[in-house]
Amino acid sequence: MKSSVRSTVRGTAVACAIALVFAATGCTTTTRQVTDTRPVLRNSAPSTMSELRIADTALESNNFDLATSLYEKAVQADPKSVPGLTGLGNTLYSVGDYTRAGVYYRRASEIDPKATAPLIGIARVAIHQRRFSDAITTYRRVLTLTPNDPLACAGLGAALDLSGEHAHAQALLREALIANPGDPMLSVNLGLSLTLAGDPRQGANVLLDVTRFPAAPPQARQNLALAYGLLGNDDAAAAILSRDLPKSAVQDNLRYYELQREREEKPAKGVAVSTVATPKVQTASAK
Template sequence: MSRPLSASRFLELKLNPSLPTLARTTRVALLAPLAAALLATGCASNHFVTPQPAAATHLPDAQADMHVAESALEAGDTQLAVSLFEKQLKTDPQSKAAQLGLGDAMYQTGDLARAGVLYARVAVVAPDDARAMLGLARVALRQRRLDEAEKRYRVLLAAHPEQAVAAEGLGSTLDLEGKHAQAQAVYRAALQQHPEVAGLKADLGLSLILAGDVRAGANVLLDVAGLPDAPPQARENLALAYGLLGNDQAAKRILVTDMPADSAEDNLRFYEQLRERLATATRDTGDARSAGGAQTQPVSAASVAPVGVLR
């Protein structure tokens, strides 16, 4: 999927309208993949709380509907999930499980306003409900209310430090705020507890790229992008790194595993635009490091490997 600069410029001005022109130019270019990867997909989109079954006093049919609804939600069948959760709410308007399930379904369909209302209703009666806390944080992030999202994710992570999804959400929020060093600290701390979570490594790699350390980001992504269960974002982020490093051949080989060749070519053209913008910023300042251009020397195709470190 191509990543137009106009959307990223809008996002950057929303986040840091007072940045110097040069810094804004560089950050706009680097924030474009982040906006596409995080906001379009909805970072930390999977709830980590075990779905709550209908109360024992409900009819067995209602319990069965709830289990089917949760299964449909997990499978991405939001239409079925919505119909069953709404059916349950007609029977029991106070059902937390149905409100949370419907909130998750609305979030998946992009109806953030209704999702927020449903999560908030549960939070009023159960302020410590982790699923409601996560839902409100996700909605705030998707709506670009970043201060609120950061606060909510910090509370959630403090209450559930064992949950990788809370760390992913906080780190993503910090990256969107431009606080890359803080985001990387969050990812690394979470990886100490969850070294098996590929999403954390993908996020860490992207954060390093956004901070201007493209080669270090590629090194992190190489360790995860070749895994059978690696998220597509890991490969997309690695392709971005190679694109910024000037290795279009390596970037294209990665991209075509997940998208048509035409879309891959669109991405390659976008990477070329980024390199040109970074090169211009470097010439204007004479400070390649501050412009994020210190790592833009071409990398040979021979250095591409499923895992390992760039040399």
């Protein structure tokens, strides 16, 4: 069971974004970084701005050592650098050090309470630590600052799903898609939400619209595999999983789907939230 859950985490997010992200049958949060776009200000040192952009690129390329070095340099030059502190939080988050990442996110948010990037980081950490109510509150705070922000909407949808509020999550994600038509991570999270709520067929239909594009995020494929798995179509699920996972992980996922189907045969409806792994937010949060 533990191995199947771990492999599911590698697959889906909440993201999410779990896209919600879920990374595992969770939520995805998207593949873009949450560091705010930084205009060059009159008093900004060009070298510092350039190094921060290089750090962002390094983080996106998973070059964590270089990213850490550059973000630390920015913070040493300016201890109140919100981009630098947020970048350090993103780097620690990416390597799974959520507690320390939260420290940097909170420090950045205290310096600039209206900066959304550290707030999204705080919410992502809360999801990973299964503090879903805290994540919901923080994502809603982001949406008061930037209404209809797709990243925050995807994250909020993931947090609601992980709390078992599937109908609420779906309503929010559908509304967000009206404001952000075609956003892949919102669609991924909607498809996953439908699947988790006990309607994998409708979830698969939503996810198929995303996965038909060559640049579809991996979470879309993993969540589609989950939907097929819950429908009992193991062949289709295995074919999809094989694109991103080794054979052993594919088999672990298939066993996980079988377990969920057995649970679905019982009176309880939907996939129990306790069985859902938390997202690896890239998310839609970054990672």
